Amino acid sequence: MTETGMNNIGVDKAGGGMISPQEAAARVGAGLAARRACEKRFRAYGRIAIGIALAFLVTLFVSIFSKGIPGFFQHYVTLDVTLDSARLDPTGDLSVQSLYDGDARGVIRAALYDATGASGRSGRKAAGKIISAGAEQRLRNAVLDNPAILDTTQRMTFAVDDDVDSFLRGFIKRETPEKDRRINDRMIGYIDALQEQGLISFEFSDYLIFGSASRNAEMAGIYGALIGSLLTLAVCLVLSFPIGVATAIYLEEFAPKNRITEIIEININNLAAVPSVVFGILGLAIFIGIFGMPRSIPLIGGVVLALMTLPTIIISSRAAIRAVPPSIRDAALGVGASRVQTMLHHVVPLAMPGMLTGTIIGMAQALGETAPLLMIGMVAFIVDVPGSVTDPGTVLPVQIFMWADFAERMFVLKTSAAIMVLLAFLILMNAAAIFVRKKLERRW
Amino acid sequence: MNSFSLAIAVLLFSSGYFFLGTRASTMQRASGSRLHSLPHYYGLFAGLVAAIPALVLLAVLAIGDDIIFRSMALDFVPDEVKAGDNYKEVIVLAQITNVVNGINFGEQPQWVHDAADAWRGWDATSTTLKTITTLSLSLLAGLFAYRQINPGFRSRNAVERILMIVLAGSSAIAIFTTIGIVFSVVFESMRFFALVPVSEFLFGLTWNPQFEGAERAGSGQQGLATYGSVPLFVGTFLISVVALSVAVPVGLFSAIYLSEYASPRVRAAVKPLMELLAGVPTVVYGFFAALTVAPFIRGTGMSLGLDVASESALAAGLVMGIMIIPFVSSLSDDVLNAVPQALRDAAYGLGSTQSETVRQVVLPAALPGVVAAILLAVSRAVGETMIVVMAAGLAANLSLNPLDAVTTVTSQIVTILVGDQEFESAKTLSAFALALTLIVITLALNFMALQIVKKYREQYD
Numbered sequence: 001m002t003e004t005g006m007n008n009i010g011v012d013k014a015g016g017g018m019i020s021p022q023e024a025a026a027r028v029g030a031g032l033a034a035r036r037a038c039e040k041r042f043r044a045y046g047r048i049a050i051g052i053a054l055a056f057l058v059t060l061f062v063s064i065f066s067k068g069i070p071g072f073f074q075h076y077v078t079l080d081v082t083l084d085s086a087r088l089d090p091t092g093d094l095s096v097q098s099l100y101d102g103d104a105r106g107v108i109r110a111a112l113y114d115a116t117g118a119s120g121r122s123g124r125k126a127a128g129k130i131i132s133a134g135a136e137q138r139l140r141n142a143v144l145d146n147p148a149i150l151d152t153t154q155r156m157t158f159a160v161d162d163d164v165d166s167f168l169r170g171f172i173k174r175e176t177p178e179k180d181r182r183i184n185d186r187m188i189g190y191i192d193a194l195q196e197q198g199l200i201s202f203e204f205s206d207y208l209i210f211g212s213a214s215r216n217a218e219m220a221g222i223y224g225a226l227i228g229s230l231l232t233l234a235v236c237l238v239l240s241f242p243i244g245v246a247t248a249i250y251l252e253e254f255a256p257k258n259r260i261t262e263i264i265e266i267n268i269n270n271l272a273a274v275p276s277v278v279f280g281i282l283g284l285a286i287f288i289g290i291f292g293m294p295r296s297i298p299l300i301g302g303v304v305l306a307l308m309t310l311p312t313i314i315i316s317s318r319a320a321i322r323a324v325p326p327s328i329r330d331a332a333l334g335v336g337a338s339r340v341q342t343m344l345h346h347v348v349p350l351a352m353p354g355m356l357t358g359t360i361i362g363m364a365q366a367l368g369e370t371a372p373l374l375m376i377g378m379v380a381f382i383v384d385v386p387g388s389v390t391d392p393g394t395v396l397p398v399q400i401f402m403w404a405d406f407a408e409r410m411f412v413l414k415t416s417a418a419i420m421v422l423l424a425f426l427i428l429m430n431a432a433a434i435f436v437r438k439k440l441e442r443r444w
Numbered sequence: 445m446n447s448f449s450l451a452i453a454v455l456l457f458s459s460g461y462f463f464l465g466t467r468a469s470t471m472q473r474a475s476g477s478r479l480h481s482l483p484h485y486y487g488l489f490a491g492l493v494a495a496i497p498a499l500v501l502l503a504v505l506a507i508g509d510d511i512i513f514r515s516m517a518l519d520f521v522p523d524e525v526k527a528g529d530n531y532k533e534v535i536v537l538a539q540i541t542n543v544v545n546g547i548n549f550g551e552q553p554q555w556v557h558d559a560a561d562a563w564r565g566w567d568a569t570s571t572t573l574k575t576i577t578t579l580s581l582s583l584l585a586g587l588f589a590y591r592q593i594n595p596g597f598r599s600r601n602a603v604e605r606i607l608m609i610v611l612a613g614s615s616a617i618a619i620f621t622t623i624g625i626v627f628s629v630v631f632e633s634m635r636f637f638a639l640v641p642v643s644e645f646l647f648g649l650t651w652n653p654q655f656e657g658a659e660r661a662g663s664g665q666q667g668l669a670t671y672g673s674v675p676l677f678v679g680t681f682l683i684s685v686v687a688l689s690v691a692v693p694v695g696l697f698s699a700i701y702l703s704e705y706a707s708p709r710v711r712a713a714v715k716p717l718m719e720l721l722a723g724v725p726t727v728v729y730g731f732f733a734a735l736t737v738a739p740f741i742r743g744t745g746m747s748l749g750l751d752v753a754s755e756s757a758l759a760a761g762l763v764m765g766i767m768i769i770p771f772v773s774s775l776s777d778d779v780l781n782a783v784p785q786a787l788r789d790a791a792y793g794l795g796s797t798q799s800e801t802v803r804q805v806v807l808p809a810a811l812p813g814v815v816a817a818i819l820l821a822v823s824r825a826v827g828e829t830m831i832v833v834m835a836a837g838l839a840a841n842l843s844l845n846p847l848d849a850v851t852t853v854t855s856q857i858v859t860i861l862v863g864d865q866e867f868e869s870a871k872t873l874s875a876f877a878l879a880l881t882l883i884v885i886t887l888a889l890n891f892m893a894l895q896i897v898k899k900y901r902e903q904y905d
Contacts, residue, residue, distance in 0.1 A: 045701075060732055422725060
């Protein structure tokens with residue numbers, strides 16, 4: 001027998017007989033301080049681990065929110081625009097074509113030169129760069145909405161160019177030598193002039209919410225991507241919910257215990273483990289390659305995401321069905337219902353909250369998914385808002401992915417803002433899932 | 445009529461038959477005959493028979509016609525074009541479909557216009573054919589079912605049989621998906637391995653999938669594409685190791701603390717927060733890695749005098765580790781909770797402290813489950829795409845230094861397959877071979893996890 005070690009408590013080292021209680025207490029006591037310290041250390045490791053995880057969470061959210069919240073706002077300039085109908089609407093019929101032929105740009109520039117006092121060729125060129133390229137479209141839309149404003153002078157608000165916005169936010173410093181910054185001294189002079197007159201304002205960015213994909217950071221928005229996400233999710237839900245629930249019902253209640261059923265179950269578990277990018281390859285090779293469907297459309301995106309979320313829905317629906325106690329089934333069968341009637345009238349309604357929870361979580365997964373949609377071409381630069389599931393479109397996460405590649409400071413801010421919108425939707429969906437689970441699910 | 449309005453029409457017919465059938469059987473019951481089933485089952489039978497075959501036919505026709513058209517259109521291609529060096533079916537078909545859709549890029553040869561005209565003709569014929577066949581199938585099948593209705597007809601059994609077929613069909617979709625995945629990956633991979641030997645792919649040390657013969661950027665020499673996938677797998681391995689060395693300790697210790705030490709209130713507060721990390725989309729992690737973590741690591745490394753690549757494996761791995769934490773912690777939490785309380789009580793009774801109980805009793809008992817959880821986390825890390833696409837870069841360096849830029853299997857797949865691609869080139873096909881190996885690896889990991897749980901699981905009750 002060894003002389004040292006905790007293992008020998010209670011055994012006398014000399015003869016192998018029992019030791020006295022005092023001796024035993026002393027030996028335990030000798031190791032006690034070290035064991036207590038060890039216990040404390042272990043507990044601290046756990047706390048530190050949780051602390052690290054939460055610190056990561058906080059860092060992630062702070063880093064996104066600190067950029068995203070300013071991303072919801074951008075700088076606008078307010079100008080007194082004289083809406084000369086001869087210049088804006090040369091044909092005089094207020095048609096879109098006529099407005100496009102008209103000189104909306106010139107009208108806005110004239111107002112801008114007035115406000116800044118810009119003169120001379122280079123001065124005007126500098127002043128012209130202050131305002132966003134989207135200003136003309138905004139003016140045309142205003143005229144189309146309300147033709148009565150023609151031939152009056154209106155106070156109108158236009159977005160400033162993204163470089164100017166960066167300057168106003170302080171990302172482009174005045175102290176930087178002129179040749180190293182994207183805004184020259186003359187422009188800074190004009191911006192100061194506008195600011196002194198109180199014409200520059202920092203407002204909620206309507207472009208972010210209602211604008212579509214644009215290479216101009218100040219005009220870029222998520223509207224098209226949001227609609228694309230909605231259409232894609234709709235397709236995904238319409239396919240995956242009924243198919244998932246039907247599969248779960250079949251496997252839980254009706255499937256014979258045979259080889260085929262076993263293969264189906266193994267398949268479902270394997271599909272849950274397949275990386276999402278592989279589903280994109282499936283979509284690319286089968287739907288686009290063999291079926292010859294067009295790229296970039298929400299229909300295929302929805303189908304691919306449906307196949308991807310099916311395992312989630314099936315697994316949670318099966319759990320929900322299994323949770324319904326057999327007594328319910330026995331009672332229904334006992335009063336003469338058929339097995340199908342028992343299922344449809346009793347088991348499925350009782351399992352529905354669990355199925356819905358799984359479906360909502362699956363949809364949240366699908367909403368945040370990017371990689372498979374890249375494969376089927378939903379990464380194209382599409383300005384038009386998709387009107388149906390067969391129009392080319394993109395989705396919110398892919399829009400975020402595309403914007404993340406752009407170096408402009410304002411795109412970084414808008415990307416973070418778009419991420420906040422996406423996170424808000426996801427949190428909402430997960431909250432809905434928790435609500436359904438807490439309020440509707442019955443515990444037996 | 446287009447397919448969507450045809451489907452609506454079929455559904456209208458079907459609901460019409462439902463009402464007719466229900467009414468007919470209700471009237472029969474009113475006139476004193478004893479029905480086998482409730483009246484609406486008769487209606488349902490007629491309605492389902494009117495809808496299901498017609499919808500299936502419609503789906504087959506709508507998907508199938510394009511495939512047939514394309515093979516028919518290829519007959520228009522003159523032999524001398526087919527014999528040409530640059531002949532690609534995909535491109536020819538794109539030319540023809542563009543003309544069909546009224547998109548014209550430059551002058552197209554006459555045969556393209558001929559093919560497009562013929563295509564338009566087939567399209568019109570197929571639309572008429574689709575309309576006639578689906579609608580008449582729906583009407584006739586419905587009528588047939590409607591005529592079956594009489595008091596002795598066991599319509600409930602018939603409806604339940606139909607329903608059972610639909611349910612079984614739904615569950616077969618899982619099999620079709622797997623077949624689809626295998627089909628799409630294996631066939632293209634086989635074509636790839638016909639061009640590039642398997643040994644080069646598996647053991648080659650350089651990955652440079654440029655188009656054959658294309659000039660390598662900057663080098664001024666004709667580069668040869670090489671498809672050695674070892675750097676990609678080493679990169680994947682490196683990033684996964686970094687990710688796991690973050691996720692496993694943090695996740696495991698959090699799980700231990702939450703399941704063994706934390707009060708119910710702390711647990712209720714912390715658990716959802718941890719799971720929030722799992723709900724964040726991967727593209728957000730990618731953005732975070734590329735914009736916040738990578739510059740931070742580079743800056744820290746520089747100030748320590750280290751040479752850090754701007755797209756280091758460390759940044760991607762670290763963020764991926766954050767993503768996997770909740771995965772490890774919630775799986776281990778389940779496993780730890782499954783260890784029966786009696787084991788803990790016995791250890792306490794012998795005088796061990798809580799940490800000694802955890803280390804010497806609970807963890808060994810939960811070990812198979814924990815190992816399985818870690819294997820599942822590895823398979824997650826290997827298959828993760830967006831973080832590495834956005835933060836790990838594309839440089840296929842063969843390196844085990846986490847400060848270097850490496851690339852991974854998934855990010856190569858995405859880079860190769862995003863955008864337009866020719867299905868014929870070895871570069872495109874290589875993505876399918878990569879996908880095949882990726883699937884094999886992830887499935888093997890999952891299989892191993894399952895086996896470990898099965899083999900070493902202790903039965904306590």
